[in-house]
Amino acid sequence: MSLRAGDPTEIGGYPLEARLGSGGMGTVFLARTSSGRPVAIKLIHQQFAGDSEFRIRFRQEVAAARRVSGAFTAAVVDAAPEAEQPWMATTYIEGPTLAERIAAEGPLNGAGLRSLAIGLAEALRDIHRVGVVHRDLKPSNVVLSPEGPRVIDFGISRAADQQTLTMTGRVIGTPPFMSPEQLQAPRGVGPRSDVFSLATLLVYAATGHGPFDADSPYLTAYQVVHEEPSLDAVPTALRTVVEPCLVKEPEGRPSADQLLELLRDLPVDLGGAAAPGPAPGRTRDVATQHHLATRDTEAPGAPAPEQTGSPGGRGLRGRWRPVLAAAVAVAAIGGGVAVLKAGGFGDEPDDGKARTVAAPAGTLPHGFTPWRVTVPGGQEDIPDELRCVARADAVFCGGGGVVATRIDVRDGSRAWTVKSPGVPVQGMHLVGATDDTVLGYRFPAQDDPEARGDEVVAVDADSGKELWSAVSGAQSTAVTGRTRDAVVFGGDVITVNASDTAFEVRDAHSGDLTRTAPFPAGSRCAPVPVGTRLLAMCATDAELDASEVRHPALYPLDPASGSWGEVIAVDGPAVPVGVTGGRLVLLREHRDGPALTGYDAVVRVDPASGKVAKAPLPAPYEGTPGMADGAVYVSGQTGRVTAFDPATGRRKWSRQTSVEGASGPAAGDGALFFSSATGRVVALSPADGTVLWATDPRADGLNGEQGASPRVTVAGRAVVVTAARNTVFAFDAHRPPKSG
Structure with a gap:
C-alpha cells in the first residue's frame, strides 16, 4: 500500500516506497538501499520510544534477529535501537503471510x-x-x-x-x-x-x-x-x-x-494412515536404502560389509517415542561447497610439508579397529559438526566449540582437546595442520569483556599447548561462497587481519608475522591456495555492503614479498571448488534475481598466465559443489550426484544415492565418499558413479548448514567421518557398517 499522510519519507537514510503494514508496536515500510536492494524497515510507534522497558525489549529483538539471520529468516541489514524513534531494517521477503x-x-x-x-x-x-x-x-x-x-x-x-x-x-x-x-x-x-x-x-x-x-x-x-x-x-x-x-x-x-x-520422513503427499512397513511415497525407506541408486548400480562382487555399530539410540526417547514408531529411520539434508585442504585447495599437492597421511592407500593404519567418539566442546547446548585432517597416526579435528582435538586414528582415543567458549560461527571449522602445528578458530564468550574477537589459534600437535593466537577478519563467505578465513600454505598460515584490510602471513608454529599484504583499494579479499601458488579472491566494498557479489576478481599473490599480480576478471559470481592441472576451478552461479538457483558453467583460471577458460554446463545444476580426482561434482538435496568434466562442462554421469543433501566428495581407496550430517555415507565409483555401498545414520543429525564442507577424511583404507553433535567415527572402507 502507498505511504500515508504523516508517514516519513525516509528512515535512517533509506528512502521509503510503501507502507507494508502496521501493528500494535510499530509500522513496517518498504525501502531501498543505495544499490537498489529492497529492505523492510520496522519503525517503532512514537508512544513507545520513551518507554525504557520497551527500548530494552527492542534492543533484544535486534540482537536476536542478528544472531539468527539465516536461510529461513530475514537477515538484519541495519538498525538504530537508540534512535529517537527506534527502527530496524531487514531483508525484504516478498510473499504473503x-x-x-x-x-x-x-x-x-x-x-x-x-x-x-x-x-x-x-x-x-x-x-x-x-x-x-x-x-x-x-x-x-x-x-x-x-x-x-x-x-x-x-x-x-x-x-x-x-x-x-x-x-x-x-x-x-x-x-x-x-x-x-x-x-x-x-x-x-x-x-x-x-x-x-x-x-x-x-x-x-x-x-x-x-x-x-x-x-x-x-x-x-x-x-x-x-x-x-x-x-x-x-x-x-x-x-x-x-x-x-x-x-x-x-x-x-x-x-x-x-x-x-x-x-x-513424512510421506511426500501427506495422505492417509501409513501402512506398516515400507510404504510408497516415503522419502527414505530404510529397507531400500542400499538399493536406492537405480537399477544396475550395485557393484558386482562388492565386499560384504560388517556391522560395526548400531544406528539406534538416536534420541527418540521418553513419552513420545512410541507414538513415532511408524516413522522410518531419519537422514538429513546438508549443503555447501568444497573445503580448502591444509596447504592446498582440492587435489593439487603443496610443498609436501602438510600432506602426510595416516596410512598408504589400500592399507589400514596398524592396529586399526572401528571406533566412535563424541568430542566435548565449549558450548554444550549448541552442538556442531567438526572437520578433520589426517596426519601420520593422528586425526586432528576442530569446529564449533572445539578449536582442535587430537584423535588416534587407530582406536579413537583422544590425546587432547582445546575448547572454544563462544557461540560457533556457522561453517568455520579447522584451519589446517602442518607436521607440528594444528590451527583452528576460537570464538570468544559473549560475556568476556576482554574478548578481542574471533581468533585463529595455533596449537602444538603433540601436546595440545596453545602456541599463539591472532584476531581474524571474516569476509570469506561473502567473497567466495565458502567460510574459510584462514588457510595453511606450506609452513605458513595466511589470515585476514582484524580490520578486513590485509592478509597477514605468519609462521604456522611460531606465529611470527613475516609479511602483510594490503588489499586493493575498496576491496575485501579471501585467500585461495592453488597448489604451490596463492590467489586472492576479492570483491568490492560496494558489492559486499549490498550482499550481492556479482563481479569477483582474482589476483596472484606472492606471500614472500606481499606483491600482487595483475587482476584476473571472473565472469559472473563464482565459487571455487578445486584445482586440476595447476588451474583453479570455479563453478559460476546461476541466479534468479538475488536467489541462487544452481551452477551453469565451469570456469578455469591459470594463475601463472592469467588465462580464463569457461565451459557451460548442460543446464543449471543445484546442490553442493565439490571436486576430487580431476572431476567436478554437484550433490543435490535429494541425493543425486552428478559428475562433470571441468575442461568441457560435459556431464560424465549422474547417480541417485540414498544420502540426501550430502557434502563431499572425499577421494580414497578407489572410491568417492559423500556424507550427510547424520553420518550417513555413500561410496561411489569415480568411473561411472556405481554405488559401492551406503550406510545408515550414525548420529542424531539434522540439516547440514549452507556452505558445508566435506565431512569425510580418508586415511588409507580408514574412512573417518564427522557428523552432528561433535560425533566422529571411523571404519574400514572394505567393511563398512551394514545398512538396514
Missing part, C-alpha cells in the same frame, strides 16, 4: 504442507542453534516466499541464557499459538515452547484452525493449558509428528532437531 494464504485459498495439503513443515522446522532449528527462543510463532510471522517459508518478527524473542523480559502486568504472545508454560510462567519459557507453537501452526496450516481454538482468547488459553488438542482433521501422517509436540510438559516434547528429522 501464512495467515493471508490460508484466508485467501484455504488450508495447505500434500507436498506444499510438507515443505512448509520442513522449512519452519529448519528455521526453528537455526534459531535455537544460536541460543534464541522466538516466543511468538504464529501465521502472521511466517512469510511464504518463492524460496520457501521465512520466520520474521523477533519482537518478544530472547536469548536462552537471559532472563525473559515481559511487559509489566501483561502476558505477551498470541494465545492460540502459545505454549502452556508461556501462559502460566513466561519467565521460564525455553526452546520447546517454540516446538509447541510450531505444532499449533502446522495444525492451522493443515486445517485452517488451531488445535485449541475457542470462542474467546480466554477460553483458548484455558484449553491450551488444560485440554487435549483437536487433531481429527489433521492428516494422519502429520498428526503422528505434531501430537507429541503438543504435550503439556516441555520435557515431553521433541527438540527442534528431532522434529526436523521426523518431518523429513
